[in-house]
Structures are given as structure tokens and as C-alpha cells.
Amino acid sequence: MKPEPLSSFGARPAANEPDPQSPTPPRQAVIDELVSAFAATAAERDLRGGTPKAERDALRSSGLLALSIPAEFGGLGANWPETLQVVRQLAQADSSIAHVFGFHHLMLATVRLFGRQDQWQPWLEQTARRQWFWGNALNPLDDRTACSVHGSWHELNGQKSFCSGALDSEMLVVSARQQGSRQLVVAALPTGRSGVSVAPDWDNFGQRQTDSGSVTFQSVRVELYELLADPGPLSTPFSCLRPLVAQLVLANIYLGIAEAAFQDARHYTLQESRPWHAAHVARSEQDPYVLGHYGDFWVGLESVRVLADRAAERLEAAWQCGPQLTEAERGEAALAIATAKVAATRTGLDICTRMFDVAGARATHGALRLDRHWRNLRTHTLHDPLAYKLRELGEWALQRSYPVPSFYS
Numbered sequence: 001m002k003p004e005p006l007s008s009f010g011a012r013p014a015a016n017e018p019d020p021q022s023p024t025p026p027r028q029a030v031i032d033e034l035v036s037a038f039a040a041t042a043a044e045r046d047l048r049g050g051t052p053k054a055e056r057d058a059l060r061s062s063g064l065l066a067l068s069i070p071a072e073f074g075g076l077g078a079n080w081p082e083t084l085q086v087v088r089q090l091a092q093a094d095s096s097i098a099h100v101f102g103f104h105h106l107m108l109a110t111v112r113l114f115g116r117q118d119q120w121q122p123w124l125e126q127t128a129r130r131q132w133f134w135g136n137a138l139n140p141l142d143d144r145t146a147c148s149v150h151g152s153w154h155e156l157n158g159q160k161s162f163c164s165g166a167l168d169s170e171m172l173v174v175s176a177r178q179q180g181s182r183q184l185v186v187a188a189l190p191t192g193r194s195g196v197s198v199a200p201d202w203d204n205f206g207q208r209q210t211d212s213g214s215v216t217f218q219s220v221r222v223e224l225y226e227l228l229a230d231p232g233p234l235s236t237p238f239s240c241l242r243p244l245v246a247q248l249v250l251a252n253i254y255l256g257i258a259e260a261a262f263q264d265a266r267h268y269t270l271q272e273s274r275p276w277h278a279a280h281v282a283r284s285e286q287d288p289y290v291l292g293h294y295g296d297f298w299v300g301l302e303s304v305r306v307l308a309d310r311a312a313e314r315l316e317a318a319w320q321c322g323p324q325l326t327e328a329e330r331g332e333a334a335l336a337i338a339t340a341k342v343a344a345t346r347t348g349l350d351i352c353t354r355m356f357d358v359a360g361a362r363a364t365h366g367a368l369r370l371d372r373h374w375r376n377l378r379t380h381t382l383h384d385p386l387a388y389k390l391r392e393l394g395e396w397a398l399q400r401s402y403p404v405p406s407f408y409s
Contacts, residue, residue, distance in 0.1 A: 039093035049208040066128035074128035081312040091256020096209035100165035102249035107134035114228035135169030147176035156217040167211035195220035206379030240405035254344035261373040265355035273360030300347035307340040331402030
């Protein structure tokens with residue numbers, strides 16, 4: 001599907017603009033409604049797995065797939081702090097939905113960072129107009145997809161794993177290795193193109209509705225205008241913001257999971273748990289050891305919130321620099337984001353594990369599936385070992401060396 005000419009789309013008014021007289025802006029009311037609906041079915045859908053088709057369609061209908069798209073291209077014009085706040089709110093209800101939503105906006109950022117405006121502008125306009133969902137088939141660590149040149153077009157053959165959100169998407173961002181040179185090639189193409197096969201083969205114990213399975217490419221034609229080669233991946237400090245966007249999307253998902261675990265634990269402590277006999281108190285919330293746990297939880301969550309919000313501000317400042325972004329400015333954003341992600345990982349895993357110490361035995365009832373918080377977070381965090389983030393931060397702390405840009409930092 002070739003992008004339609006720029007002249008065929010006019011900028012439309014941004015949807016869901018806040019009414020200054022309304023106590024709840026319409027956009028936030030839509031978000032609140034989605035969060036409530038997703039939370040109500042999250043446990044059942046975690047058991048079922050598969051594609052959250054109804055929930056993805058609800059996101060389409062909400063207009064939020066255009067959230068990060070500038071208003072002049074038909075979007076809602078949200079900045080990164082605003083977009084990441086929505087990712088975090090969705091993660092409090094269902095981290096799988098937050099994952100595909102966050103990665104959708106990551107893919108939109110990818111085409112803007114790696115491509116020319118005459119490429120990405122029509123894609124963004126059509127996404128806002130038609131409520132396209134973007135999926136991920138980039139995974140640069142999986143080298144099984146090869147790209148060959150055939151005159152004025154290219155061809156993809158091979159397979160990709162961990163393709164989050166690829167099922168039920170309209171567009172994909174894909175990476176491959178150029179035959180001969182092994183150079184990384186990145187392209188944007190329709191999911192429905194001939195030769196693209198998205199398999200429903202994601203069956204992990206966490207993030208069960210992210211459809212992070214495999215995509216197979218068999219003689220898939222890629223046109224030159226679909227190649228994101230100018231400036232291309234990791235070629236300038238600005239294009240190197242792409243992994244930072246990915247890292248901060250994940251950090252906000254982790255924080256949302258931790259906040260959901262905290263709220264579920266609090267509910268069961270107050271409503272269901274019984275005090276331990278040796279505590280000699282009438283109610284669990286009076287137990288000093290239970291209160292100590294909640295004090296730890298609160299300090300952890302407050303710390304991560306501050307770090308995540310600061311990192312989002314640093315990312316937005318770097319984004320606004322555009323192609324003039326310097327290596328030092330990019331490095332400062334990278335440090336803030338790595339710090340937030342480490343804190344979110346540690347705090348999240350701690351709360352998702354210790355929540356049962358304060359919620360009590362009734363919280364382990366299978367139908368509640370409260371273990372999904374730990375399963376979801378553990379599945380996510382294994383994809384990017386914490387030790388390497390700590391090494392990057394240690395190199396800065398000791399040697400004042402910024403993280404070296406890669407697809408994962």
C-alpha cells in the first residue's frame with residue numbers, strides 16, 4: 001500500500017479536545033472508561049490468552065491510536081509525558097493492552113526517527129484518519145530475516161520472533177539483514193501484504209494477550225519508499241532516541257503493573273485478610289509488620305513515579321531538539337530513562353512478590369489470578385537484563401561515560 005500523496009489529506013481538528021469548563025476533560029473520560037472496562041475482564045482474558053480483539057477495537061474507536069500524532073497531521077498532539085501517562089494508566093488495568101498500545105506509539109516514533117517526512121507524514125495522517133494499529137516485527141536480535149535487492153525493489157524472506165501487536169495490526173515495522181553486507185534494513189509495510197504471515201503462537205506465562213509470537217516473510221516485496229534509510233537506524237543522536245522511547249514505554253508499563261499490584265493488595269488487606277494470631281490486633285491493617293510492608297511499597301512507588309516523570313520530561317526535551325540533538329543531550333535522556341527502568345523493575349518485582357504477605361491467603365484464589373502481576377512483569381523484564389542497565393549507569397557514575405547507543409539503550 002503506497003502512501004497517499006500529502007495533498008490528499010487536510011489537517012483535521014484534533015479529537016477529544018478538553019473543554020475548559022468541564023471538570024473532567026473528554027479525553028480523560030475516555031481513558032477512564034477504557035481503564036474500567038479493561039480491568040473488569042483482565043483476569044479472565046489472562047486465563048484465555050490470545051488476541052484481545054474487542055479491546056484493540058475499543059482503542060481504535062477511542063481515537064487514542066492518534067494520541068502521539070501531531071495535531072497538524074490529524075492526531076491529538078500529545079507529548080511524550082502525556083502519552084506515557086496513558087500507557088501507565090492502561091497498564092494499571094491490563095499490562096498486555098498497555099504493551100500493544102505503547103508499542104503502537106513506539107512504531108510511529110520509529111518511522112519519524114528513521115525516515116524522511118515525505119515518508120512518515122502520509123503514514124501518520126492515514127493512521128489518524130483510519131485508526132490504524134501498528135505492530136512490531138523489528139527485533140534486531142533475531143537475524144533470520146534476509147533482505148535481497150531486485151532492481152528498484154527489495155524482497156524479504158525469513159522469520160521474526162517476539163513480534164508484539166503484529167496480529168490485528170494494519171502496519172508493521174520490520175527489520176532484516178541485507179544479503180551480503182549484513183547491514184540492518186528497516187521498513188514499514190502493510191501487515192496484509194502478500195507473503196506476510198502472522199502466527200498466533202504466543203503462549204508464555206505472562207503478557208498473554210500481547211500476541212508477541214512470530215511473523216514469517218515469504219517473498220515479500222518492499223518498495224523503496226517503504227525503506228527507512230534516511231537518516232536510518234542509529235545514524236544520528238536523534239535517530240538514537242528510538243531505543244529510549246522503547247525503554248521508557250516499558251518502564252511505565254512496569255510502574256503500572258506495580259501500582260495495580262499495590263491496589264489489589266490493599267483491597268485484600270482491608271477487605272479480606274485476617275490478622276495473624278500472634279499480632280494481637282483486631283484487624284490486619286493494625287499489624288505493625290503489615291504497615292511496614294506498605295511503607296516500603298509506598299516509598300518504592302513514589303520514587304519510581306518521580307523518576308519516570310523526570311525521564312519523560314528529558315525524553316520530550318530531547319525530542320523537541322529534532323535533528324539538532326547532541327550526543328550529550330541524548331546521553332542525559334538515556335541516563336534518566338535507564339535509572340527509571342531499573343527502579344521500576346526492582347520496585348515492581350518486589351511489590352508483585354510481597355503483595356501476598358499483606359493480602360493474605362485468600363488472595364491466592366485461582367480465579368483472582370493476582371499472580372498475573374508478577375508473571376507479566378517477570379516476562380517483560382527478562383527481555384532486557386537488569387545487569388546491563390546497571391553497568392551502563394555504573395560507567396556514568398564512575399567514569400562519566402554516557403550509554404553507547406544501541407537498539408536496547
